[in-house]
Amino acid sequence: MRRVVVTGMGIISPIGIGKEEVLQSLKDSKIAADTITSFDASNLPVKIAAEIKDFDPEKFIDKKLARRTDRFVHFALVAVKEALDQAKINLPDFSERTAVLIASGMGGFITLDTENNKFLSAGASKVSPFLIPMLLINMASGIVAIEHGLKGINFAPVSACAASGHAVAMGSMLIRHGYADVAIVGGAEATIAPLPIAGFANMKALSTRNDEPKKASRPFDVDRDGFVMGEGGAVLIIEAEEIAKKRNAQILAEIKGFGMNDDAYHMSAPDPEGSGAEKAMRMALEDAKINPDDIQYVSCHATSTPAGDVAEAKAIERIFGKHVFVNSSKALMGHLLGAAAAAELVIAILQMHSNFLHAMPNLDNLDPQIGINVVGKKTIETEIRNFMKNSFGFGGHNVSLVVGRYQG
Structure with missing residues (x-):
C-alpha cells in the first residue's frame, strides 16, 4: 500500500x-x-x-x-x-x-x-x-x-x-x-x-x-x-x-491515517459523549499505526457551540488525556463549513513547520466540563511531529486525519 x-x-x-x-x-x-x-x-x-x-x-x-x-x-x-x-x-x-x-x-x-x-x-x-x-x-x-x-x-x-x-x-x-x-x-x-x-x-x-x-x-x-x-x-x-x-518534489507532510464513521444520533446535534468522534480518532491512529503518545497536537473541529465543544473534548480526553495541545482555528477565522477541515489542515501543517501553535484569544474562562490541554490566550512554541485533525458535520459525520512530518 x-x-x-x-x-x-x-x-x-x-x-x-x-x-x-x-x-x-x-x-x-x-x-x-x-x-x-x-x-x-x-x-x-x-x-x-x-x-x-x-x-x-x-x-x-x-x-x-x-x-x-x-x-x-x-x-x-x-x-x-x-x-x-x-x-x-x-x-x-x-x-x-x-x-x-x-x-x-x-x-x-x-x-x-x-x-x-x-x-x-x-x-x-x-x-x-x-x-x-x-x-x-x-x-x-x-x-x-x-x-x-x-x-x-x-x-x-x-x-x-x-x-x-x-x-x-x-x-x-x-x-x-x-x-x-x-x-x-x-x-x-x-x-x-x-x-x-x-x-x-x-x-x-x-x-x-x-x-x-x-x-x-x-x-x-x-x-x-x-x-x-x-x-x-x-x-x-x-x-x-x-x-x-x-520528480524531486518538496514533501511538506505525510497523510498517515484516517478514520471515518457516523454518530447515527441526531441530524444536527453530536452524540453528547463524543462516542463517534472517539471511534473515528482511534480508527485514524490504528490506520496510521501509531500510538496516542506519538501525537503532540489535535487541531479540533470545536466550532464554539455549547454541545459540540464538550462532546469533542470528552472524546479527546479519553484517548489522549492532557498530554496533547489542543486549539481551534475557528477562534480566529470563524467556521468555513465544508471548507473548514481543509483550511484547518493547511493551518496545522503551517504550524508544524513553524514550531508553534496559535493562540485562542477569546478563551477567558475554560468551560469546567473540558478537561483537555487547550492553548490559551498566547501562542505556544513547541515541536510537532504528528498531529490529528478532527472534522464533524451535521448528520453525525465524523472524520479524523493523522498527519505528520515526512520521514523517507
Missing part, C-alpha cells in the same frame, strides 16, 4: 489570502469576525460574520469564467493555483491519473439566494441561465478539471462541515490503492448571505454577539454561544510517495 504525501497547499480565508498572510495572522492572533459588510444585515438576528473582504476574483481568474461561476468556485480556483505553484507539478504528465475532490457543504448558495430574489421580484425571465451549474456543489471539482485538463476520478464529497475532511481521506485512499497517482483535495464555501445566515440563526447555531464581533467566536470558553460564519477555500496537492520522489 502506497504512502501519501503533501507537496502543495493553497488557502484563501478571512485571515488571509495565501499561506504567507495566513501564517502571519496566526502569529498575530488576528480575529476576522466583524459586522457584515457584503449586504445589509440589519433585519437579521445575526449581523456578524468572518468575511473575506476586498476580494476581486478577476485578479486571479479569467473575467468570463468569474462571471459564470459562484464565489465558492472562485475560492477553490484561487486555492488550487497557489497549491499547484508550490507543488511545481506538470499536470499534463498525470492528466488521467489525477483525481480532483473538492468538497462543499452548500455549494453556490449566494447564487441561489440572489437568483431566487430576482425570480420573486422580476419573474422567471430574469433568472440567470447559469443558475444550475453555478449552484451545483460538484462544480468546483469540475471547473478545476476543465481548467487543467484533468481526466481522472472527479467528484465532490458532501458531508456538511466534515466535507473537506472526507475529500482528503478519500483522495488519500484513491492514491493508496492505485486508482490515482496525484489528487487535488480540499474544499470551498461561500454562504455569507441573508438566507443561510437566517437559517443557521433560527436553529440557534450562530453567536449573537452582534455588538462584540471580535469576541464572538470562543471555542471551549464557558460563555460561548455559537459559531461565527466564515468563508473561504483550501486545497492540498497529495501524491504517491514514489511519484513525488521521482
Whole structure:
C-alpha cells in the first residue's frame, strides 16, 4: 500500500489570502469576525460574520469564467493555483491519473439566494441561465478539471462541515490503492448571505454577539454561544510517495491515517459523549499505526457551540488525556463549513513547520466540563511531529486525519 504525501497547499480565508498572510495572522492572533459588510444585515438576528473582504476574483481568474461561476468556485480556483505553484507539478504528465475532490457543504448558495430574489421580484425571465451549474456543489471539482485538463476520478464529497475532511481521506485512499497517482483535495464555501445566515440563526447555531464581533467566536470558553460564519477555500496537492520522489518534489507532510464513521444520533446535534468522534480518532491512529503518545497536537473541529465543544473534548480526553495541545482555528477565522477541515489542515501543517501553535484569544474562562490541554490566550512554541485533525458535520459525520512530518 502506497504512502501519501503533501507537496502543495493553497488557502484563501478571512485571515488571509495565501499561506504567507495566513501564517502571519496566526502569529498575530488576528480575529476576522466583524459586522457584515457584503449586504445589509440589519433585519437579521445575526449581523456578524468572518468575511473575506476586498476580494476581486478577476485578479486571479479569467473575467468570463468569474462571471459564470459562484464565489465558492472562485475560492477553490484561487486555492488550487497557489497549491499547484508550490507543488511545481506538470499536470499534463498525470492528466488521467489525477483525481480532483473538492468538497462543499452548500455549494453556490449566494447564487441561489440572489437568483431566487430576482425570480420573486422580476419573474422567471430574469433568472440567470447559469443558475444550475453555478449552484451545483460538484462544480468546483469540475471547473478545476476543465481548467487543467484533468481526466481522472472527479467528484465532490458532501458531508456538511466534515466535507473537506472526507475529500482528503478519500483522495488519500484513491492514491493508496492505485486508482490515482496525484489528487487535488480540499474544499470551498461561500454562504455569507441573508438566507443561510437566517437559517443557521433560527436553529440557534450562530453567536449573537452582534455588538462584540471580535469576541464572538470562543471555542471551549464557558460563555460561548455559537459559531461565527466564515468563508473561504483550501486545497492540498497529495501524491504517491514514489511519484513525488521521482520528480524531486518538496514533501511538506505525510497523510498517515484516517478514520471515518457516523454518530447515527441526531441530524444536527453530536452524540453528547463524543462516542463517534472517539471511534473515528482511534480508527485514524490504528490506520496510521501509531500510538496516542506519538501525537503532540489535535487541531479540533470545536466550532464554539455549547454541545459540540464538550462532546469533542470528552472524546479527546479519553484517548489522549492532557498530554496533547489542543486549539481551534475557528477562534480566529470563524467556521468555513465544508471548507473548514481543509483550511484547518493547511493551518496545522503551517504550524508544524513553524514550531508553534496559535493562540485562542477569546478563551477567558475554560468551560469546567473540558478537561483537555487547550492553548490559551498566547501562542505556544513547541515541536510537532504528528498531529490529528478532527472534522464533524451535521448528520453525525465524523472524520479524523493523522498527519505528520515526512520521514523517507
